[in-house]
Amino acid sequence: MAKYLKKVLRSIFPREKPDADKWINIAVIGETGSGKSTFINTLTNYFLKGSLNNLKVAIPTRYSSATESFDHTEKDIDDVTKSKTDMCHHYTFEDDETGKYYLFIDTPGLNDTRGADQDALNIPKIRQAIADLGHLSAVILVISGSLCRLTAGMRNVLISLRGNLPDIVLDNVIVVLTNVQRHTSNFDLNCLEINGNIFPYYMQNSAFSKDPRRRTEEDMVSLKADWKDSMKEIKTMLQKINTFQAKSVAAFKDLENQRNIIKALMTEAKLEVTNIQKMQDEIASLQQALKKYGDDESMYQQYTQETVLDVKEIVDAEYHSTMCSKCDNVCHDRCSLNETTVVGHDIFQGCVAMREGQCTQCPLLCSWAEHFHARKTIQVKQQTVEKVLEDIKAKYDIATQGKIDLSSPLWLQLYANLVFPDRTLPRDRDLFRVCVSKINPDTLYI
Numbered sequence: 001m002a003k004y005l006k007k008v009l010r011s012i013f014p015r016e017k018p019d020a021d022k023w024i025n026i027a028v029i030g031e032t033g034s035g036k037s038t039f040i041n042t043l044t045n046y047f048l049k050g051s052l053n054n055l056k057v058a059i060p061t062r063y064s065s066a067t068e069s070f071d072h073t074e075k076d077i078d079d080v081t082k083s084k085t086d087m088c089h090h091y092t093f094e095d096d097e098t099g100k101y102y103l104f105i106d107t108p109g110l111n112d113t114r115g116a117d118q119d120a121l122n123i124p125k126i127r128q129a130i131a132d133l134g135h136l137s138a139v140i141l142v143i144s145g146s147l148c149r150l151t152a153g154m155r156n157v158l159i160s161l162r163g164n165l166p167d168i169v170l171d172n173v174i175v176v177l178t179n180v181q182r183h184t185s186n187f188d189l190n191c192l193e194i195n196g197n198i199f200p201y202y203m204q205n206s207a208f209s210k211d212p213r214r215r216t217e218e219d220m221v222s223l224k225a226d227w228k229d230s231m232k233e234i235k236t237m238l239q240k241i242n243t244f245q246a247k248s249v250a251a252f253k254d255l256e257n258q259r260n261i262i263k264a265l266m267t268e269a270k271l272e273v274t275n276i277q278k279m280q281d282e283i284a285s286l287q288q289a290l291k292k293y294g295d296d297e298s299m300y301q302q303y304t305q306e307t308v309l310d311v312k313e314i315v316d317a318e319y320h321s322t323m324c325s326k327c328d329n330v331c332h333d334r335c336s337l338n339e340t341t342v343v344g345h346d347i348f349q350g351c352v353a354m355r356e357g358q359c360t361q362c363p364l365l366c367s368w369a370e371h372f373h374a375r376k377t378i379q380v381k382q383q384t385v386e387k388v389l390e391d392i393k394a395k396y397d398i399a400t401q402g403k404i405d406l407s408s409p410l411w412l413q414l415y416a417n418l419v420f421p422d423r424t425l426p427r428d429r430d431l432f433r434v435c436v437s438k439i440n441p442d443t444l445y446i
Contacts, residue, residue: 022099022100022101023100023101023103024100024101024102024103024137024138024241024242024246025103025105025133025134025135025136025137025246026102026103026104026105026136026137026138026139026140026174026241027105027107027126027129027130027136027138027139027140028040028104028105028106028107028140028142029107029110029126029139029140029141029142029157029161030107030109030110030141030142030143030157031109031110031142031143031144031153031154031157032109032110033109033144034109034142034143034144034178035142035144035178035179035205036106036107036109036142037059037061037106038061038178038205038208038209039140039142039176039178039203039205040058040059040091040104040106041055041056041057041058041059041061041205041208042203042205042208042230042234043058043091043093043104043234044056044057044058044068044091044093045231046231046234046235047093047094047095047102048068048093051227052207052220052223052224052227055067055207055208055212056068057208058070058091059106061208061209062209063208063209063210063211063212064208064212070089070091087108087125088105088106088107088108088125088126088128088129089105089106090103090104090105090106091103091104091106092104095238098242100242102238103133104140105129105130105133107122107125107126107129108122108125108126109122110122110123110156110157110160123160123164126164127164130165130249131249132249133249134248134249135246135247135248135249136169136246136247136249137241137244137245137246137247138172138173138174138241138244139161139165139169139170139172139173139174140173140174140175140176141161141173141174141175141176141192142176142178143175143176143177143178143187144177144178144179145177145178145179145180145184145185145187145202146179146180147187148186148187148188149187149188149191150191150192158192158193158194164255166254166255167195167196168247169247170194170195170196171196171197171247172196172197172199172244173194173196173197173198173199174199174201174237174240174241175189175192175198175199175200175201176200176201176202176203176237177200177201177202177203178203178204178205179203179204179205179206179209180202180203180204181202181204181226181229182202182229185202199237199240201233201234201236201237202229202233203229203230203233203234204226204229204230205226205230206222206223206226207223207226207227311380311381311382312378312379312380312381313378313379313380313381314328314330314376314377314378314379315376315377315378315379316375316376316377317375317376317377318375319334319375319377320335320339320373320374320375321333321334321335321373321374321375321376321377322335322337322348322351322353322371322372322373323371323372323373323374323376324359324361324362324366324370324371325343325370325371325372326362326364326366326370327362327363327364327366329361329362329363330361330376330377330378331351331353331359331361331362331371332351332352332353332361333377333378334377335351335373337350337351337373339373340372340373341372341373341374342372343369343370343371343372344368344369344370344371344372345372348368348369348371348372349368351368351371354368359371
């Protein structure tokens with residue numbers, strides 16, 4: 001009992017930092033619902049000598065409260081679709097046999113139902129938690145053993161890993177397949193597409209997923225066998241991790257610096273593209289206007305053509321009609337209402353040209369209050385050919401002048417700015433190529 005208490009106190013309040021060669025840092029990463037928290041609880045029982053009848057619980061589960069004094073912020077314990085861990089947490093254990101200290105970093109679950117925005121919040125936390133360490137010995141990837149191949153969610157997790165962890169850290173990857181026994185697993189490790197070495201371990205952690213009060217004797221027989229196998233797998237896994245060479249986290253800082261440089265370059269490039277697009281839009285608009293002026297010039301160039309047009313004009317009359325004071329339109333010829341020259345007189349509400357308070361004859365559907373009586377009417381006259389042609393000639397002159405204006409040096413200068421931009425591309429092309437080859441574009445804005 002005293003030995004156990006001593007170990008617990010050391011895990012919470014280490015008296016002094018062990019030598020670097022005895023300190024092994026391990027990052028635990030996985031998709032939400034993969035069994036990552038259960039894996040941490042299994043580790044806790046391995047180091048603290050727990051048993052089926054005396055479970056050591058670091059992270060509370062649906063059926064078990066925490067028994068150990070580790071900081072945790074577990075949420076939505078009953079909802080397996082949401083990550084229970086929203087922050088990175090450290091779990092430190094001492095191995096009596098080797099005298100080594102193991103620091104497991106429990107990271108937030110990726111790809112939960114809260115969507116990509118939640119991953120965008122969690123991934124920087126994972127990067128920062130690892131970067132704060134002096135070194136990293138291993139990465140443990142927790143995967144549900146019930147899978148046979150990669151799901152879309154798991155594929156997103158792997159993309160995030162490759163885009164946010166330096167290649168040197170992925171040289172040796174521990175894969176823990178949960179809820180499965182070694183001989184029953186059908187998961188194809190090749191589908192992970194990790195360039196480094198992969199070391200798989202299999203654990204059936206059903207001791208934490210069922211209500212202890214409902215265990216039968218047959219259940220206990222199976223649970224004991226699974227428990228024993230899981231403890232053996234952990235021991236073998238730790239022995240393998242002990243052979244790994246610790247990697248400096250300086251690579252994380254270099255990757256982060258490269259990421260920030262690329263972000264700055266991409267921001268500048270986006271501004272350049274936006275400016276070019278604006279210039280292209282302006283040129284397209286000017287070219288369209290130029291085409292219109294050219295078409296108008298062709299249309300009106302025959303301004304000596306002879307023609308006769310019927311033109312409507314408002315002329316004096318011996319009777320009164322309803323007119324609009326706003327658009328100067330004869331709205332009701334020979335109005336039968338009592339004649340009044342008062343604009344907006346109430347009687348105009350009853351004029352046949354009105355419907356629901358608006359004039360049906362006005363181009364703008366003016367209000368009845370804009371109308372009055374005047375002795376005017378509409379007369380169709382044949383306008384002389386010469387006058388009409390003068391109007392066409394005026395339009396021709398406008399089109400010609402507009403075409404000249406658009407061909408001015410200012411327009412040509414705008415086009416030249418697009419073809420020969422003043423700004424140059426980023427100077428550090430080598431750094432740009434290196435960064436792009438190392439960092440997945442999908443993760444640059446995370």
